Amino acid sequence: MLYWALVCLIIAVVAGVLGFGGVAGAAAGIAKVLFFVFIIFLIVSLVMNAMKGRGP
Template sequence: MLSWSLTFLIIAIIAAVLGFGGVAGAAAGIAKILFFVFLVLLIVSAVAGAVRGKKPM
């Protein structure tokens, strides 16, 4: 999922350089949403691992 976030971020940067404002804004918004979803899943996974008593890798 993080790779999708990075992909949309790169698309946003390229579109911004080329002057496509709407496309750049949309791609940046999608990248931001995917990044925060990934971050929440990471935190949930870490908490679940801590509750189970497993050490992080």
């Protein structure tokens, strides 16, 4: 998922440089959403891993 966030970010940067404002804004928005979803999954994964290591 981080891969797709980076792809959308690169598309947004290229579109912004070339002057395609609408495409750049849409790609940047998608990249932001995917990035935050990835961060949430990372935090959940870290918490689950920490809880799994403890015994009853």
